[in-house]
Amino acid sequence: MKISIIGTGYVGLVTGICLASKGHKVICIDKKQEVVDKINAMVSPIYEPGLEELLIKAVSSGNLIATTNLEHSVLNSEVSIIAVGTPANNDEIDLSYIEKSVWEIGSVLKNKNCYHVVCVKSTVVPATSDTIVKNLLEKASDKMIGEIGLAMNPEFLREGKAVEDFMYPDRIVIGAHDHRSFETMKNIYKDFFNAPILHVNLRTAEMIKYTSNALLATLISFSNEIAALCEKTKNIDVKEVMEYVTLDKRFNPRIDKQLVNPGMNNYLKAGCGFGGSCFPKDVKALISYSKGLGYQPQIIDATIKINKEQPLRLIKRLEEKLISLKGKKIVILGLAFKPDTDDIRESPAIAIINSLLEKGALIHGVDPIAIESMKKVIPEDKKSVSYTPDYVTALKSADVAILVTSWPEFAAIPPEAFNKLMKTPIVLDGRRVLDKKAFEAAGVVYMGIGLA
Numbered sequence: 001m002k003i004s005i006i007g008t009g010y011v012g013l014v015t016g017i018c019l020a021s022k023g024h025k026v027i028c029i030d031k032k033q034e035v036v037d038k039i040n041a042m043v044s045p046i047y048e049p050g051l052e053e054l055l056i057k058a059v060s061s062g063n064l065i066a067t068t069n070l071e072h073s074v075l076n077s078e079v080s081i082i083a084v085g086t087p088a089n090n091d092e093i094d095l096s097y098i099e100k101s102v103w104e105i106g107s108v109l110k111n112k113n114c115y116h117v118v119c120v121k122s123t124v125v126p127a128t129s130d131t132i133v134k135n136l137l138e139k140a141s142d143k144m145i146g147e148i149g150l151a152m153n154p155e156f157l158r159e160g161k162a163v164e165d166f167m168y169p170d171r172i173v174i175g176a177h178d179h180r181s182f183e184t185m186k187n188i189y190k191d192f193f194n195a196p197i198l199h200v201n202l203r204t205a206e207m208i209k210y211t212s213n214a215l216l217a218t219l220i221s222f223s224n225e226i227a228a229l230c231e232k233t234k235n236i237d238v239k240e241v242m243e244y245v246t247l248d249k250r251f252n253p254r255i256d257k258q259l260v261n262p263g264m265n266n267y268l269k270a271g272c273g274f275g276g277s278c279f280p281k282d283v284k285a286l287i288s289y290s291k292g293l294g295y296q297p298q299i300i301d302a303t304i305k306i307n308k309e310q311p312l313r314l315i316k317r318l319e320e321k322l323i324s325l326k327g328k329k330i331v332i333l334g335l336a337f338k339p340d341t342d343d344i345r346e347s348p349a350i351a352i353i354n355s356l357l358e359k360g361a362l363i364h365g366v367d368p369i370a371i372e373s374m375k376k377v378i379p380e381d382k383k384s385v386s387y388t389p390d391y392v393t394a395l396k397s398a399d400v401a402i403l404v405t406s407w408p409e410f411a412a413i414p415p416e417a418f419n420k421l422m423k424t425p426i427v428l429d430g431r432r433v434l435d436k437k438a439f440e441a442a443g444v445v446y447m448g449i450g451l452a
């Protein structure tokens with residue numbers, strides 16, 4: 001099929017490249033010329049494992065091109081997928097990018113005579129597609145929805161695993177205004193063999209996306225609350241508790257008596273809090289949507305509150321240990337909000353560094369790829385903040401190291417290196433990926449989230 005994708009960020013680019021690799025003819029549209037130029041030059045504008053290899057194949061096979069020309073792209077495609085940002089504005093969803101792109105598409109459709117489906121892939125609060133999007137499209141095109149197709153197809157990919165998640169989805173949710181819109185969208189996904197394609201109405205599709213993110217975020221805050229209790233009780237380790245609780249087959253289904261999900265990859269890992277461009281923004285948008293309906297949410301309100309406190313609890317524990325953090329050299333192992341990405345949006349590292357700076361500490365941030373992104377938010381300054389990709393340089397004569405992002409390379413640092421390099425070898429494991437016994441055997445003071 002011929003598909004145009006409006007907005008070529010994480011979601012738009014991954015969608016475009018993956019659909020092109022399934023044989024569709026894809027045009028990626030972005031308003032940023034530098035993004036378009038990079039794509040056409042077969043250089044990925046974002047860091048995502050496996051993406052650039054697929055991009056090279058997609059562009060060289062002629063299945064993918066990028067442009068800033070929306071009109072030409074919409075006229076030359078059967079479906080337009082909208083993947084522009086829906087950022088938070090004072091904790092409410094900002095729909096201005098959606099509105100602008102819908103208007104632009106509608107204006108082109110005014111002069112297009114064959115059937116065209118407009119599909120919202122961006123995350124939008126329930127009833128956005130069947131009210132705001134529908135009204136704008138009808139007004140701009142001078143046509144009724146029905147004559148133009150309308151769908152909402154939420155995206156569930158995770159950064160760092162985006163290609164894998166897109167190519168092998170657990171389910172494909174298609175909210176459709178009518179049967180014809182649904183059938184057209186279904187055709188796009190006909191070669192995604194193992195995923196069920198679920199047909200729902202537009203607003204249900206929107207609610208499924210928010211519910212998914214709110215549930216996953218709530219599981220993390222729940223685990224962090226249990227971690228706080230474990231820290232106040234000697235000899236209980238939250239890692240052990242959560243691991244054994246989740247052996248229950250209601251969390252960990254079995255096939256032929258074998259665990260399907262043995263690594264506890266189920267959002268019940270306590271840590272220094274969830275970050276990223278989605279969980280914080282989407283849970284807050286759901287809270288604001290809910291309040292707008294006159295319902296005061298309780299659980300998801302607590303999810304955000306616990307997440308805000310979680311990085312600060314870490315600092316409090318350090319203060320209890322060291323009395324004062326003033327002048328202490330503190331190494332932050334990990335700046336990205338999770339491994340395998342250079343994205344630092346809402347990363348717990350930001351709250352941790354800012355709080356430590358307020359207390360007069362000196363920061364040495366380490367990350368394999370997220371340093372440049374972090375410098376834009378917390379710039380390097382010779383006195384109190386510096387960054388390096390090299391942990392050896394950072395750890396030299398440090399007072400404390402805090403592991404914030406579970407990059408595998410940090411878990412692979414030998415415990416002896418901390419003892420040898422640091423002034424006072426104290427390690428605070430904010431992701432529980434280090435081996436406490438090995439650290440203690442190497443003479444390092446080990447502190448961990450969810451462990452007294």
Ligand SMILES: NC(=O)c1ccc[n+]([C@@H]2O[C@H](COP(=O)([O-])OP(=O)(O)OC[C@H]3O[C@@H](n4cnc5c(N)ncnc54)[C@H](O)[C@@H]3O)[C@@H](O)[C@H]2O)c1
Nearest residue numbers: 007008009010011030031083084085086097101122123155
């Ligand atoms: N990032 C994720 O992992 C993820 C996963 C699932 C869903 N989502 C949702 O998908 C949406 C997009 O997220 P993202 O992270 O890809 O955003 P992003 O900020 O990375 O990318 C958005 C892109 O849209 C472009 N753009 C904005 N208005 C435009 C217009 N009128 N015409 C052409 N281009 C335009 C911007 O230049 C930018 O490159 C959001 O609603 C987000 O909540 C994101």
Ligand SMILES: O=c1ccn([C@@H]2O[C@H](COP(=O)(O)OP(=O)(O)O[C@H]3O[C@H](CO)[C@@H](O)[C@H](O)[C@H]3O)[C@@H](O)[C@H]2O)c(=O)[nH]1
Nearest residue numbers: 155156157158159267268269271273274275276278337338
């Ligand atoms: O047990 C866990 C699992 C995750 N996290 C943290 O949660 C955050 C988000 O992680 P993850 O879900 O892997 O990354 P995202 O790329 O933000 O993906 C989420 O947000 C996307 C955007 O909406 C959705 O598409 C995905 O389904 C949803 O998982 C990160 O800071 C993680 O460190 C934990 O603290 N404990």
